[in-house]
Each structure stands twice: as structure tokens, then as C-alpha cells.
Amino acid sequence: MNSDSAIEHQRRRLFVAQLLSFAGLFIALGLIVFVMYERSVYRDVDQTLVQQKRKSLSNTQTMTMGRNPLRNGKPTNNEPNPMRTTLLVFNSKGKITNQAQIGMDAYAYLQYMKLNKKYVNVKRTLTTTSGTFRTLLIKVKKSNTNSSYAGKYVMIVQNIDSQMFALKTFRQALILTMVIFWLLALALAYWLSNRSLAPIVVAWQHQQDFVADAAHELRAPLAVIQSQQEAMLTKPNAKIIDQTEAIATSLSETKRLRQLTGDLLTIAKADSNAVQLDIQPFELNAYFTKMLRPYEDIAESQDKTFSVDLPEHGNALFDNERMHQLTVLLLDNAFKYTASGDQVWVKVTLSANDWKMVVGNSGPTISDEDKAHIFERFYRADKSRNRKTGGSGLGLSIGAWIVKAHRGKMTVTDVQPHGAEFTAKFPRVPKVN
Numbered sequence: 001m002n003s004d005s006a007i008e009h010q011r012r013r014l015f016v017a018q019l020l021s022f023a024g025l026f027i028a029l030g031l032i033v034f035v036m037y038e039r040s041v042y043r044d045v046d047q048t049l050v051q052q053k054r055k056s057l058s059n060t061q062t063m064t065m066g067r068n069p070l071r072n073g074k075p076t077n078n079e080p081n082p083m084r085t086t087l088l089v090f091n092s093k094g095k096i097t098n099q100a101q102i103g104m105d106a107y108a109y110l111q112y113m114k115l116n117k118k119y120v121n122v123k124r125t126l127t128t129t130s131g132t133f134r135t136l137l138i139k140v141k142k143s144n145t146n147s148s149y150a151g152k153y154v155m156i157v158q159n160i161d162s163q164m165f166a167l168k169t170f171r172q173a174l175i176l177t178m179v180i181f182w183l184l185a186l187a188l189a190y191w192l193s194n195r196s197l198a199p200i201v202v203a204w205q206h207q208q209d210f211v212a213d214a215a216h217e218l219r220a221p222l223a224v225i226q227s228q229q230e231a232m233l234t235k236p237n238a239k240i241i242d243q244t245e246a247i248a249t250s251l252s253e254t255k256r257l258r259q260l261t262g263d264l265l266t267i268a269k270a271d272s273n274a275v276q277l278d279i280q281p282f283e284l285n286a287y288f289t290k291m292l293r294p295y296e297d298i299a300e301s302q303d304k305t306f307s308v309d310l311p312e313h314g315n316a317l318f319d320n321e322r323m324h325q326l327t328v329l330l331l332d333n334a335f336k337y338t339a340s341g342d343q344v345w346v347k348v349t350l351s352a353n354d355w356k357m358v359v360g361n362s363g364p365t366i367s368d369e370d371k372a373h374i375f376e377r378f379y380r381a382d383k384s385r386n387r388k389t390g391g392s393g394l395g396l397s398i399g400a401w402i403v404k405a406h407r408g409k410m411t412v413t414d415v416q417p418h419g420a421e422f423t424a425k426f427p428r429v430p431k432v433n
Contacts, residue, residue, distance in 0.1 A: 007201055014193035022185030030178045037170055041163045042134070046123055049136040052085055052156045056149065057140065088155040089148060090115040098148060115153055131161045210377060214264055221253035221260070228253075263394040267377065270401045277319040277405055277432050284348055284355065285310045291324060292346060295331055303340040314350040316428045318406055326402045329395045330359035330422050338363040343419075355428055360421035365414050374412060375400040399424075406430045 086106055089098040094115035099107045109130040119137050126133050135157050142151035228246040232238070240247070269275045292308050299306030327346075334344045338361045347358040366374065373379045378393040399422075403410040408426040415421055 007197065007204065010200070011193055011197050014196055015189050018189035018192050019185060022189060023182055026178050026181050026185065030174050034171060034174055038167060041160075041167060045134045045158055045160055045163060046136075048085060048158055049123060049134060049156050052087070052158075053136060053138055056087060056138065056154055056156065057144070085156065085158040086110070088113055088157055090153040090155065092152075097152070101148070109159075110157060113155060113157065115155070117153065120153075125160070131159055132164045134158045134160045210267075214378075218257070218260065221257040224253045225250050225257075260394070263398060266398055267394060267401075270398075270405075275405070277322060279317050279319055279430065279432060281315050281317050282320065284314050284316055284350065285312060287323075288327075288346070288348055291327060292331075295335075295344075298335065299344060302335065304335070304338055305341075305343040307343070307345045309345070309347040311348060311350045314355070316350070316355045316426065317430060318426065322402045322405065326399050326424065327357070327359070329399045330424075333395060333422075334359055334361040334363070337361065350428075353428055355426055357424045357426075358421055360415055360419060362415065362419040364420075365418045366412060366420045371412055375410070396422075405432065407432060 086102050087098070088096055088102070088110055091097050096107070096111070096113070102110070110133075112128040112130060113126070113133075113135070116137070120139050122137065124135050124137075126135055135155055137153060137155045140146075140149040140152055140154055144150040228250045232243050232246055235243070266275075288308070288310050296306055331344070331346070338344060343362040345358075345360050347356075347360075349356045349358075370379075375396050377397045379397075400410050403424045403426070406426050407430045408424055410422065410424045413421050413423065
């Protein structure tokens with residue numbers, strides 16, 4: 001499986017996982033809302049049934065009916081049932097005995113109700129051709145003073161057509177809302193899958209580019225060493241003094257190879273967060289005075305001017321090894337890109353919360369296009385010159401990582417009439433892990 005198909009496969013997996021997550025969430029939320037609403041409706045109805053049960057057992061008279069719901073002696077299906085709550089009294093044979101009390105109109109609706117003794121004190125929902133009813137069957141003791149109820153079964157009946165219609169309407173609205181939200185979830189899952197995968201794709205591409213560039217950089221010195229060694233093998237009788245140039249070239253490329261592998265190891269550790277900074281307090285003047293002293297001799301040997309501007313007093317916290325590495329990287333870069341007679345300088349300034357280290361030179365000016373990429377790995381503004389000076393294109397990238405690890409920021413600016421300055425700004429007390 002190549003990288004493109006692997007990325008596309010991962011994108012589909014993320015899309016499906018997020019879509020199912022949203023769909024499951026909406027379905028669960030919809031069910032919870034519907035069940036809560038349904039229970040609320042039934043709870044109100046059941047409370048009415050319980051209240052009516054108490055009234056019945058305390059000899060309260062039955063409730064009267066509303067207007068006549070019949071057309072031609074039969075209930076109509078296209079007209080809401082006006083009846084709310086009533087009582088049906090059954091004898092031991094299951095026959096309704098109180099038709100006169102409930103009225104013929106109500107009886108037309110309730111005549112299909114059947115007595116089922118096993119449902120005593122059980123709330124039920126019954127659907128008949130006349131409508132939907134919530135019922136509660138009770139058994140009245142023979143000792144009850146109301147002779148109409150005594151020793152008989154009484155079914156408390158409440159018409160719930162309006163509640164069922166409300167539940168149906170609510171269910172339809174809820175389903176429509178869930179469909180709309182599911183369509184939104186479809187779009188959101190697609191957007192999130194692409195957004196979530198974007199940094200992975202970028203990291204994957206960077207990894208591929210890094211491996212390709214590293215292989216290319218390693219191949220060059222190895223090819224030179226191999227060619228020089230093979231050339232010497234063709235001259236078995238030659239003296240060492242005759243092969244001085246080949247040996248020197250091999251040693252130079254070996255040194256370059258060692259530096260490159262060291263830089264690659266540093267980058268790999270940085271990417272895996274395997275490098276832990278050892279933050280310690282340092283007096284800036286003493287620290288940089290000692291570290292920069294050897295560069296005065298280097299500048300003199302190359303006929304260049306080297307100047308240092310340090311604060312008289314002031315402390316800052318940083319990692320000694322990494323700060324030394326950063327300073328060496330910037331100064332090596334400055335000396336490589338300057339010619340005889342040019343200037344190289346280091347300036348350290350201090351404020352209340354921050355401190356800056358500026359390394360500049362009067363060499364060639366860096367173009368704006370190169371500035372945008374100069375801290376990227378393996379980037380070279382002048383590839384031919386960089387190879388000549390032994391650069392791998394990793395130095396400034398490592399330097400930028402060191403500054404970032406100290407919670408700082410590194411920038412590059414032009415120097416007039418020509419030259420460049422690299423400025424690293426650090427907090428005096430970096431907040432690092």
C-alpha cells in the first residue's frame with residue numbers, strides 16, 4: 001500500500017468513525033428526549049387515574065360526559081373525542097352495569113372495553129375503534145357503602161387521543177430534526193476527517209522529504225569516499241605521499257559525514273521529544289566572554305573583523321549545551337558566508353523579561369524568498385556554495401529548534417548596505433517541561 005492509498009484509507013476510516021459517532025449521539029439524544037416526553041405525558045394521565053381511584057373508593061360520584069360525540073348513533077373517527085375520564089362498572093361476568101350513569105354517548109365509545117381480572121391495579125393503554133384510552137382496573141370491596149361499586153370491578157378510563165396525537169407530532173418532528181442533524185453530521189464528519197488528517201498528511205510528507213533529503217546528503221560523501229578509495233586500489237605500488245590529496249579528500253568527506261549524521265540524530269531526537277533541556281542560571285557577560293574568545297583568533301586568521309557587545313550584568317536561564325550549540329551554529333554560518341575584510345559581530349541585550357542574542361555579518365544579503373525557507377531542513381540558499389563550505393542545510397533548522405525549545409523566537413533581517421543578522425529572543429525564565 002503506497003502513501004496516497006494509506007492516507008485515503010485513513011481518511012475514510014476517520015470519516016466513518018466520526019459519522020457513526022455523531023449519528024449514535026443524535027439517536028441516543030433523540031431517544032432520551034422522546035422517552036422523557038412520553039413518560040411526562042403518561043405521568044400526568046396516570047396521576048389523574050390515581051386521583052380518580054381514590055375518589056371512587058371514597059364513594060365520589062362519576063364524572064359527567066361532555067357533548068354528544070355521535071353521528072347517526074356511531075362514534076366518528078374524524079372528530080376528537082370530547083370524553084376525558086369516566087368509570088365503567090363490571091359485574092362478575094364482565095358486563096358493564098352502569099350504562100345509565102355514563103350515558104349512551106359515552107357507552108358508544110366504551111362498549112368495547114373488556115374485563116380482564118388479571119390486570120387489577122395495573123395501568124394499561126388500550127386502543128379500540130373508538131380511540132386510545134389509559135385505564136386502571138380496581139376491585140371494590142363488598143363493604144363499600146356505594147352499592148353501585150360494592151363487590152364489583154371498576155375500570156377508570158381516560159381518553160388520551162390528544163396526548164397520543166401530541167406524541168405522534170413530537171415523534172415526527174423529532175425524526176425530521178434528527179434527519180437534518182444527521183445531514184449536518186455528514187458534512188461535519190467529512191470536514192473534521194480532512195481537518196484531523198491534515199497535520200498527519202503534512203507530517204507524512206515532511207517525513208518522506210526528510211528521508212529522501214537525508215539519503216541524498218549521505219549518498220554524496222559516501223560516493224566521494226568510495227571513488228577515492230577505489231582509485232587508490234588501482235595503484236597498489238603508490239606511496240602514501242603520492243595519495244595525499246585522495247586521503248585528504250576522504251578525510252574531509254568523512255568529517256562532513258560525521259557532522260551530517262550528528263545533525264540527523266539531533267533532528268530525530270527533537271522530533272521525538274527525546275531531548276530534555278537542563279535549564280540553569282548563567283551570568284551572560286561571563287558566559288559569552290569565555291565562549292566567544294576563540295573566535296577572535298579565527299577572525300584574525302581569516303582577516304575579518306570580529307566584535308562583541310555584551311551587557312555588564314544580568315542573568316538568564318538556559319541549557320548550557322544547547323545554547324553553546326546555537327551560538328556555534330550561527331557563528332560558523334556567519335564566518336562561512338563572509339570574505340576577507342568583512343565583519344562578524346555578536347550582540348547580547350537584556351530587558352526585564354527577555355534577552356536577545358544577535359549574530360550578524362556583512363556578507364551577502366539573503367533574499368526575501370530565501371528568508372521564508374531558511375529555517376527549513378536541508379534548505380540552501382546557494383547549494384553549490386553550501387556544499388563547498390561543507391553545509392548540510394540542517395544547521396539553521398537545528399538552531400531554530402533550540403530557540404523554540406527555550407520558548408523563544410528566531411528571525412533573520414537584512415543589514416545595510418549588505419549582510420544579514422540572526423536574532424534569537426528568549427525569555428529570561430523559560431517555561432519548559
